[in-house]
Amino acid sequence: MSTARARTLLPVLALLLLPLTACSADPPPPTDSGAGYDDVATLIQRTLDKRARGLRTHDVARFRKALDRSDPGLVQEQQTYFDNLAQLPVGELHYEVAADTITPVEGSEDYWVEVVLSLGLDGYDAAPTRTRDRFLFTRSRDGRRLVITSTTDHAWETAHPGNVQPWDLGPIRVERTAGVLGIFDDTTVRHAREVLAAAGTGRSDVRGVIGSTGEDAPSGVVVYSLRDPAFLRGLADRTVGDPDRADGLTIAVPVDGTDPGQGVASYRVFLNPRVLDQPVGVLGRLVRHELTHATLGSRGRGAPLWLSEGVAEYVSVQSMAPARRRLPARALDLAAGVRDLPGAAQFGSADAEAWYAVSWWVCEYVASVYGRPMLFLLLDRLADGADQAQVLPEVLGVTPAQLAQRGVGLMARTYSGQE
Template identity: 40%
Template sequence: MPTAPAERRRTLARLLLLVLLTGGLLSACSLGGDDEPPAPGAVPEDVVDGLSRVLERRAGAVRRGDRAAFLRQLAPRPELREQQLTHFENLRQLPLADYRYTFDRADLVREDDAYWLTVSLHLQLDGYDAVPVVTRNRFRFSPARRAGAFRLDSLSDPAWEKRAGVRPEPWDTGPVVVRTGHGVLGIFDADSVAAAPALIDSVEDGIADVSASVPYGWSRSVVVYALSDDEFLRALPPPAGGALSDLDGLAFPVAAAPDDPTLAGTRFVLHPRMLDAAGAERDRLVRHEITHVAVGERDDRAPVWLSEGIAEYVSVQPMAPEERRLVTSAVGAAATGFRGLPRDEDFNGPGSSVNYAVSWWAVESLVRRFGPDAPFALLDAAAAGDAGTPRLLSQMFGTRPRELAADAARLILTTYS
């Protein structure tokens, strides 16, 4: 299955909705409404200090796993506390290397005796994120009984979140169940966790298999989302020319911050229909997605056919040749003849199964003629950005896109007819 579209990382700053995590569980009790808040005025220093203390205590309670201290920072409203306690229990399951808040006092807005504040959460998954992921949300603070003290009474402003393109993580919106393996962080829920043992094993094996074929150093660690509904998947940008509902899995980049496209990591999500599909085909899909994780941002400038062709090629390497299935429509298209390599803009459209096939076998052609490092050499040359892929194919391998597609068709017919 695809990664986010080829253009996604070239302009990663425009795709930050992939990583705008909320700092707290979404709440239906936002007090901001749809109206714009009043303009900020001068804020007393003791107010800034009071809000800072609330955020520091909240973050410290999360890091220590101190439930009582976490709850003390919340207004005494049962619904809010219940939602936030769920969020706290979710966070306790995550391997947190960093969890802290920062803010700019210029973002502070008074509303009667309360204050709205845009906060930045710095959250880093230990062993999985290269850098902390900075995300933003709006919190509302109301006065506590003690003079100069505050408590959080809303951790959500739906109107602001919509304008900002905030997309919450599963651990922000409801109960999750976290399961881990060697180099694997799995995000499940109560209805999907039964699939965890087999899936974690598959990802562990996939990490080893992919590492044997991909000639890059990488973290050998993977975050996988395997939830019982497709809400999280549907919130991601669709692939070029395709629909998210058609995907069995999707790898996506996680940026360091809304204003910093540095890659913190690449994660992948499985469609719920794959939870009960344990076996060789799901293992192949897992290896495909892990290949995207291992390649990371190295395919930023590559055409989709090369990125997806490499992922398909790597995914089948542990399989016996006779087990490497190909859709019948691809064999028929090969018999008719491919007109060229797939275009980025409609790669995942109605003919996606054929596009994946020609991409895989174009990479297979390069490997058979020039060795297993050939497609990765092409990927690296594309990343350098000195020339387009057609020119690189000519310079490096003495071939053209149409000729490579024709050889892919020949190999398909030889193998599957």
């Protein structure tokens, strides 16, 4: 993902409270802890099933029956959530109560409990994602049901970062074109046409260079661009570099955040709103860079940054005429002093933009001398932290230092007009 390189609000209508209805077949909730909260879990699951069905079928009345409608603030907040999901291509959605987490609130008839949401975006996720949240349930007025009275537990959420999506946080604006799902807000949606166009053509351009990755990936791509930083703040320690400084990020969305072994449901792209006013060519290049990461997915995970970022830069410029492939001036200043391939310290420095360019030209050198497929072979060979000091001589016949110097040499010759 790029770091130092050019790299809400739908109107919410006031809701009228629906009349409360009783379901005489439902037994009343227990008044004490009981033995294992089996009855409580059953009633909570019924409420969650009602909520899920309302969301799946766009039935707002059914959805609101799962809520404590005596709280106008909750109803309004949840209406925003309902409106957000109604815009998404939801393929699968259901809740499951984590019965072992049911915790009674002392001195009340309320219960905190963790709930698991399985949500799959049709055409964009290889599998539904499972995320946890903590809801508060209370007895309904008729005493026969448990209804949701809060979906927010700040302390719990602080302890479980990276557990939310933009549609969980506030109003979103969704725009779509073939194969691209754009998530915007009222301040960024005016750029939707340019973003969707860049992502749509970028998907084809990137796949034309990379070819098949061998992964069973969904065909569509999700692109976020929202000004509220709350979503990115939840990604602490889950991205390379500082999300607040990034012009673009590629985000791996796990199938289950509590079980890494289940793999990744999809790779989504975030564009910082500050890049949306860039010329179309600059925006397109940034989008192709991030789409390269998203398309490669887990391939090359653990490879050195110079290779993963260099490949993304290399792919991002292939659809451009050579004369339009801009290079930061600082990269040429660095070239004479480059003695080795850059590492994490260089990518985190003030010269990061120049080091991205150096990495790009190392990859240009590999592709020009050994052929483009060698870049992807190197990703495979250098994955999982393999020792590049051993792999590069075996595969290319050069040391890391020699490769770096040959890459910047090609860069200097190209931009000085020499052969």
